[in-house]
Amino acid sequence: xxVFWRKIIKSSVISAFLWGALLTTTASAEVLNQxxxxxxxxxxxxxxxxxxxxxxxxxxxTEVGPRLMGSEGDKxxxxxxxxxxxxxxxxxxxxxxxxxxxxxxxxxxxxVLAPYPQNLVAVALGGSVGTGKxxxxxxxxxxxxLDDLNAVADNSLAGKIAFISYRMERHVDxxxxxxxxxxxxxxxxxxxxKGASAILIxxxxxxxxxxxxxxxxxxxxxxxxxxxxxxxNPDADMLVNQLARGEAVKVYLKLTPSTDEKVVARSANVIxxxxxxxxxxxxxxxxxxxxxxxxxxxxxxxxMGVGIVMSAAKQIQQLTQxxxxxxxxxxxxxxxxxxxxxxxxxxxxxxxxxxxxxxxEWDFGTGEIYKMTTGVGQKALAQTKELAAFLAPLGVExxxxxxxxxxxxxxxxxxxxxxxxxxxxxxSRYFDxxxxxNDTLDKIEVDALKQATTVYTLFSYFAANAEIDFRK
Amino acid sequence: xxVFWRKIIKSSVISAFLWGALLTTTASAEVLNQxxxxxxxxxxxxxxxxxxxxxxxxxxxTEVGPRLMGSEGDKxxxxxxxxxxxxxxxxxxxxxxxxxxxxxxxxxxxxVLAPYPQNLVAVALGGSVGTGKxxxxxxxxxxxxLDDLNAVADNSLAGKIAFISYRMERHVDxxxxxxxxxxxxxxxxxxxxKGASAILIxxxxxxxxxxxxxxxxxxxxxxxxxxxxxxxNPDADMLVNQLARGEAVKVYLKLTPSTDEKVVARSANVIxxxxxxxxxxxxxxxxxxxxxxxxxxxxxxxxMGVGIVMSAAKQIQQLTQxxxxxxxxxxxxxxxxxxxxxxxxxxxxxxxxxxxxxxxEWDFGTGEIYKMTTGVGQKALAQTKELAAFLAPLGVExxxxxxxxxxxxxxxxxxxxxxxxxxxxxxSRYFDxxxxxNDTLDKIEVDALKQATTVYTLFSYFAANAEIDFRK
Numbered sequence: 001x002x003v004f005w006r007k008i009i010k011s012s013v014i015s016a017f018l019w020g021a022l023l024t025t026t027a028s029a030e031v032l033n034q035x036x037x038x039x040x041x042x043x044x045x046x047x048x049x050x051x052x053x054x055x056x057x058x059x060x061x062t063e064v065g066p067r068l069m070g071s072e073g074d075k076x077x078x079x080x081x082x083x084x085x086x087x088x089x090x091x092x093x094x095x096x097x098x099x100x101x102x103x104x105x106x107x108x109x110x111x112v113l114a115p116y117p118q119n120l121v122a123v124a125l126g127g128s129v130g131t132g133k134x135x136x137x138x139x140x141x142x143x144x145x146l147d148d149l150n151a152v153a154d155n156s157l158a159g160k161i162a163f164i165s166y167r168m169e170r171h172v173d174x175x176x177x178x179x180x181x182x183x184x185x186x187x188x189x190x191x192x193x194k195g196a197s198a199i200l201i202x203x204x205x206x207x208x209x210x211x212x213x214x215x216x217x218x219x220x221x222x223x224x225x226x227x228x229x230x231x232x233n234p235d236a237d238m239l240v241n242q243l244a245r246g247e248a249v250k251v252y253l254k255l256t257p258s259t260d261e262k263v264v265a266r267s268a269n270v271i272x273x274x275x276x277x278x279x280x281x282x283x284x285x286x287x288x289x290x291x292x293x294x295x296x297x298x299x300x301x302x303x304m305g306v307g308i309v310m311s312a313a314k315q316i317q318q319l320t321q322x323x324x325x326x327x328x329x330x331x332x333x334x335x336x337x338x339x340x341x342x343x344x345x346x347x348x349x350x351x352x353x354x355x356x357x358x359x360x361e362w363d364f365g366t367g368e369i370y371k372m373t374t375g376v377g378q379k380a381l382a383q384t385k386e387l388a389a390f391l392a393p394l395g396v397e398x399x400x401x402x403x404x405x406x407x408x409x410x411x412x413x414x415x416x417x418x419x420x421x422x423x424x425x426x427x428s429r430y431f432d433x434x435x436x437x438n439d440t441l442d443k444i445e446v447d448a449l450k451q452a453t454t455v456y457t458l459f460s461y462f463a464a465n466a467e468i469d470f471r472k
Numbered sequence: 473x474x475v476f477w478r479k480i481i482k483s484s485v486i487s488a489f490l491w492g493a494l495l496t497t498t499a500s501a502e503v504l505n506q507x508x509x510x511x512x513x514x515x516x517x518x519x520x521x522x523x524x525x526x527x528x529x530x531x532x533x534t535e536v537g538p539r540l541m542g543s544e545g546d547k548x549x550x551x552x553x554x555x556x557x558x559x560x561x562x563x564x565x566x567x568x569x570x571x572x573x574x575x576x577x578x579x580x581x582x583x584v585l586a587p588y589p590q591n592l593v594a595v596a597l598g599g600s601v602g603t604g605k606x607x608x609x610x611x612x613x614x615x616x617x618l619d620d621l622n623a624v625a626d627n628s629l630a631g632k633i634a635f636i637s638y639r640m641e642r643h644v645d646x647x648x649x650x651x652x653x654x655x656x657x658x659x660x661x662x663x664x665x666k667g668a669s670a671i672l673i674x675x676x677x678x679x680x681x682x683x684x685x686x687x688x689x690x691x692x693x694x695x696x697x698x699x700x701x702x703x704x705n706p707d708a709d710m711l712v713n714q715l716a717r718g719e720a721v722k723v724y725l726k727l728t729p730s731t732d733e734k735v736v737a738r739s740a741n742v743i744x745x746x747x748x749x750x751x752x753x754x755x756x757x758x759x760x761x762x763x764x765x766x767x768x769x770x771x772x773x774x775x776m777g778v779g780i781v782m783s784a785a786k787q788i789q790q791l792t793q794x795x796x797x798x799x800x801x802x803x804x805x806x807x808x809x810x811x812x813x814x815x816x817x818x819x820x821x822x823x824x825x826x827x828x829x830x831x832x833e834w835d836f837g838t839g840e841i842y843k844m845t846t847g848v849g850q851k852a853l854a855q856t857k858e859l860a861a862f863l864a865p866l867g868v869e870x871x872x873x874x875x876x877x878x879x880x881x882x883x884x885x886x887x888x889x890x891x892x893x894x895x896x897x898x899x900s901r902y903f904d905x906x907x908x909x910n911d912t913l914d915k916i917e918v919d920a921l922k923q924a925t926t927v928y929t930l931f932s933y934f935a936a937n938a939e940i941d942f943r944k
Contacts, residue, residue, distance in 0.1 A: 062713040065590040118537040118769070121909065209681050210768075210909040234912040238769070241534040241913075297590070297710070437593065437682040440706040441713075
């Protein structure tokens with residue numbers, strides 16, 4: 001939010017004047033009445049001065065901590081979410097089982113043996129097989145990118161560890177992630193196809209801390225499964241510097257992750273509702289994912305989303321008048337290990353997808369929301385601009401693109417035809433911490449959290465009370 | 473350096489004009505002649521455009537890495553320094569043995585067991601005893617500061633782990649370190665006196681990374697030795713948040729460091745000289761320490777100092793004319809574990825302390841030098857101002873205090889009467905990385921390194937060629 005608007009919102013005298021201007025604006029197709037506009041004003045103020053979303057994240061990260069699908073922490077997180085939604089006074093709270101497997105990290109050790117022995121900070125990629133308890137030792141075959149690895153002949157890397165040193169770029173919209181993440185997700189099978197016995201990648205992250213970034217990887221069918229790990233950025237630098245000297249670089253790697261494929265890991269989507277007073281079957285869906293990687297406490301990914309959407313619903317729950325449509329908070333299970341919660345939700349709710357009249361998810365960014373993009377019908381687009389006028393004072397611009405899909409889990413609902421909103425936050429610092437031990441409470445940007453919570457609050461109220469058919 | 477002066481130095485046209493002004497300035501007690509002033513100008517330009525100090529740090533951190541007193545890395549560092557000094561063309565290069573003990577870190581594990589089980593990132597303090605391989609479990613007794621711990625009754629903490637959560641403050645001159653480091657150095661014995669079975673402190677550091685800061689600690693005689701470790705800042709936050717809920721917090725701690733007191737660890741001060749042409753027995757001493765903690769690669773602490781002083785001497789070595797006085801580069805051994813190299817130097821050179829006509833050490837900071845403080849006689853003070861005029865274009869102000877002691881190791885020489893200089897760099901980011909795994913090459917601020925190298929170069933040339941008796 002820019003400073004001007006922040007000051008204005010904090011100053012009740014000036015804001016009364018400005019809100020007055022907003023409230024008396026007339027347009028041909030106004031969808032909110034005067035009382036609803038007054039409520040939007042009130043919600044903006046109460047939400048900006050509430051620290052509920054921070055308190056929820058503090059509680060989740062302190063009392064639960066890491067919550068990888070299938071772990072003890074994951075079970076506790078489900079209990080935590082049910083209890084919190086109930087104590088916040090949600091009208092309905094329930095869970096829907098999600099099953100999968102439980103991948104356990106084990107130990108990670110990596111070191112350069114020659115020419116210059118040094119320890120390397122490495123982290124196993126999620127889903128990786130292990131090296132065996134004795135580890136493996138091999139010469140490094142260095143590639144600047146996944147494309148370069150892909151370009152060499154099959155079986156040409158026999159007895160070597162492939163190393164991809166591509167460095168993720170920092171951008172406000174996080175698009176550097178898409179350019180970098182292929183090496184993490186697909187690198188192992190490509191390396192195996194080339195004959196390599198393991199793969200190391202430079203962490204998909206923008207920081208320079210000696211902390212590796214984990215994240216999911218996938219093995220292709222019918223290709224030998226080889227161990228996969230990420231080096232921290234400074235360790236990748238050091239390895240590149242050793243390689244630059246032209247001698248063979250030998251590395252020892254030990255990873256001891258495990259997955260018992262026979263044991264079914266059980267988790268759950270946790271769902272809570274503020275029931276609509278006039279159209280209870282019509283759902284305004286706001287979501288986040290409850291699971292996290294095992295390394296940090298998942299404050300940003302996605303504790304921040306959990307705090308925002310629970311708090312937004314609570315803001316509306318505490319109004320004297322119930323929303324016309326139902327506000328459904330969906331905390332998805334097992335996003336990190338492959339959107340298992342979202343997939344299960346699509347199965348469990350296949351008969352009511354059309355009732356999801358619009359949806360939005362928070363699963364990216366640490367900074368303030370700077371852009372709202374709609375993904376709605378043409379008539380609805382004109383009507384939805386009325387919301388944009390309420391978000392502008394928060395520093396949110398309105399994008400003309402109208403091509404939004406909901407983020408992350410809810411992208412599946414968007415793909416199934418749910419009208420969607422995308423609220424784009426500043427993501428320039430997000431990948432400093434993403435999927436690392438460093439994803440902890442102190443990384444929450446308190447002012448940005450309040451602004452984002454307010455945006456989700458205003459959106460939820462607007463979508464639940466303005467009688468817009470977002471598909472039209 | 474401010475942008476204006478940086479631009480000026482980079483622009484040969486303008487700089488010719490400005491240097492001209494500097495060179496024709498007349499003062500009653502000028503100590504440099506026109507040719508020497510021209511050489512100062514030339515040195516400023518060659519040093520600012522040289523990346524030798526960076527290359528030295530890159531080499532040390534890539535080819536040697538961590539170099540804790542007594543470790544394999546430490547031995548390699550001594551060889552590295554001798555070889556580098558020789559290949560740089562120093563006139564004399566030699567080593568002087570330093571002995572001590574070799575403390576090995578072993579393993580560190582810490583976790584909260586109750587009320588909310590979570591892992592803690594902890595690092596053993598240097599010199600700590602271990603917990604035994606089974607670790608220990610105890611309730612936390614929480615103190616905001618070392619003073620608060622000191623205030624409780626002896627033996628009142630039986631069966632508990634003392635935890636000091638004091639947070640170091642960030643300041644440009646690093647003075648927050650002095651306020652925080654007492655808990656690290658003396659906390660264990662005070663905790664033991666109060667009956668505690670171990671001590672945990674919040675890391676003495678200004679970052680918010682999940683990386684603990686190690687550093688030396690000392691046991692007082694006749695007090696039970698208890699294990700001592702530092703938590704990363706985010707882990708200390710989380711522990712404080714658990715404690716804030718009012719329930720007993722139980723922590724498991726395992727540290728397995730070891731020291732074989734019977735084995736003598738051998739290291740060496742490495743010394744190199746550019747021999748003086750007129751007064752070879754008169755020594756301008758510039759120093760840094762060669763050892764580092766075992767966790768990072770010691771790029772900042774004190775690879776940066778090593779690079780700066782070796783490079784400064786090289787700048788002068790490559791002039792056509794040798795300096796009048798000898799420039800002695802001293803790379804001290806075993807600074808981190810208690811200034812063992814400096815103590816040995818004082819013994820080895822007790823008969824030539826008076827020949828050290830002036831000295832300066834770099835062992836602090838990552839940013840540009842902003843202040844020069846002298847510690848010289850009154851007549852010399854007036855003469856030394858001539859150096860300040862050459863440093864001003866680099867953004868270095870002249871302090872009137874005239875109370876400088878040399879930093880770190882060389883403080884012992886200052887205490888023994890050696891005239892001293894202190895060049896104060898921006899230290900505001902230094903304690904983000906100090907004594908951590910994160911002290912790696914990428915943390916070097918390249919422009920600041922060039923500026924600092926240039927300051928040490930100009931100081932060394934000035935002190936070796938201006939015939940000032942700095943004691944007078």
